[in-house]
Amino acid sequence: xxxxxxxxxxxxxxxLLCSGGLAAQGGPVVSTVRVTEQAVPASLELVGxxxxxxxxxxxxxxxxxxxxxxxxxxxxxxxxQLLLSLDDRAAQAAVKEAQAALMDARRILNNYxxxxxxxxxxxxELEGQQAAVAMAEAKLQAARVxxxxxxxxxxxxxxxxxxxxxxxxxLAANTPVAELLDIATLKLDLAVPEKHFxxxxxxxxxxxxxxAYGARDFIGELxxxxxxxxxxxxxxxxxxxxDNSDGLLVPGMLMRVRLTLDDSVQAVIPAQSLLxxxxxxxxxVVDEGGRVSQRTVEVGRNMGELVTVTGGLEPGEQVVSEGTxxxxxxxxxxxxxxxx
Numbered sequence: 001x002x003x004x005x006x007x008x009x010x011x012x013x014x015x016l017l018c019s020g021g022l023a024a025q026g027g028p029v030v031s032t033v034r035v036t037e038q039a040v041p042a043s044l045e046l047v048g049x050x051x052x053x054x055x056x057x058x059x060x061x062x063x064x065x066x067x068x069x070x071x072x073x074x075x076x077x078x079x080x081q082l083l084l085s086l087d088d089r090a091a092q093a094a095v096k097e098a099q100a101a102l103m104d105a106r107r108i109l110n111n112y113x114x115x116x117x118x119x120x121x122x123x124x125e126l127e128g129q130q131a132a133v134a135m136a137e138a139k140l141q142a143a144r145v146x147x148x149x150x151x152x153x154x155x156x157x158x159x160x161x162x163x164x165x166x167x168x169x170x171l172a173a174n175t176p177v178a179e180l181l182d183i184a185t186l187k188l189d190l191a192v193p194e195k196h197f198x199x200x201x202x203x204x205x206x207x208x209x210x211x212a213y214g215a216r217d218f219i220g221e222l223x224x225x226x227x228x229x230x231x232x233x234x235x236x237x238x239x240x241x242x243d244n245s246d247g248l249l250v251p252g253m254l255m256r257v258r259l260t261l262d263d264s265v266q267a268v269i270p271a272q273s274l275l276x277x278x279x280x281x282x283x284x285v286v287d288e289g290g291r292v293s294q295r296t297v298e299v300g301r302n303m304g305e306l307v308t309v310t311g312g313l314e315p316g317e318q319v320v321s322e323g324t325x326x327x328x329x330x331x332x333x334x335x336x337x338x339x340x
Contacts (some may be wrong), residue, residue: 033319034318039264040263041263042261043260047257048254054156060084061149062173063172064086066171068167070085073178078157080153082152092147095147098136154180158180160179165178184244185243186242190239190240202223202224203221204222206257218255222238271304274307285313292327292329293329297309
């Protein structure tokens with residue numbers, strides 16, 4: 001027995017040394033993938049807030065008391081429709097007074113014309129009465145305008161907003177009583193970087209999404225492209241118009257518009273290769289000798305299973321795609337499988 005033990009001791013020692021040497025030589029087993037380049041559809045997301053095509057505050061031009069309200073909040077109204085009646089008794093009296101003055105001036109002018117034909121009045125006197133008639137006509141016109149100020153009408157087709165106006169309320173001049181909004185068409189203003197805005201064309205159709213409707217697309221027509229760029233922001237303003245005849249969109253909604261740009265060739269890697277350390281993203285790169293190094297990378301667009309890399313890697317380099325939990329910076333690894 002002692003003789004056998006004498007031979008087994010060195011044998012076990014040799015096995016331990018050999019197994020240790022193999023582990024050190026091979027290291028953890030990982031799978032890798034080569035950094036490749038491919039054409040990536042480029043896009044740019046722009047965000048803006050919808051606005052009514054037209055929006056005005058309904059307000060009297062003169063101080064007066066409300067006699068009648070002809071609308072309810074949320075009502076659709078047509079251009080020229082009467083919205084609010086104010087106390088116009090004094091204004092109507094002024095109109096009648098001006099009418100009477102005009103009639104009297106015209107009567108006197110007729111008499112002057114007869115007398116002038118008989119050479120009983122001079123040309124100067126006749127022209128003076130003609131001027132008096134013209135002045136009376138102007139005063140009547142002014143009185144009618146003042147009376148019209150007391151009937152507030154819709155300047156365009158639209159929807160009335162919230163309002164608390166009621167009969168008997170005394171309104172000061174220029175006091176808003178309601179908002180009138182044209183929402184049959186909605187506007188969306190966007191700021192486009194100068195390097196992209198010249199690619200846009202008036203009449204172009206662009207799709208947009210709203211948070212309220214998820215992935216549903218709304219089509220807007222590019223109506224205006226600014227002829228200049230803001231020197232501070234280096235952006236140009238563009239305006240889209242959306243047909244809102246179905247009433248789904250409302251002013252104030254946040255809209256996202258994605259502009260499709262020219263394809264660009266970019267480096268890509270599997271998304272699962274990315275690792276995170278705080279705000280930094282990194283990968284493990286395997287050199288030709290099987291040693292790994294930790295490399296900080298700059299990531300661009302997320303494309304599902306792939307991500308674009310804008311900095312930190314070169315095409316053809318090997319990055320670890322599986323087995324990252326087993327390795328550390330500087331380790332020797334064994335590549336089990338390389339995806340091409």
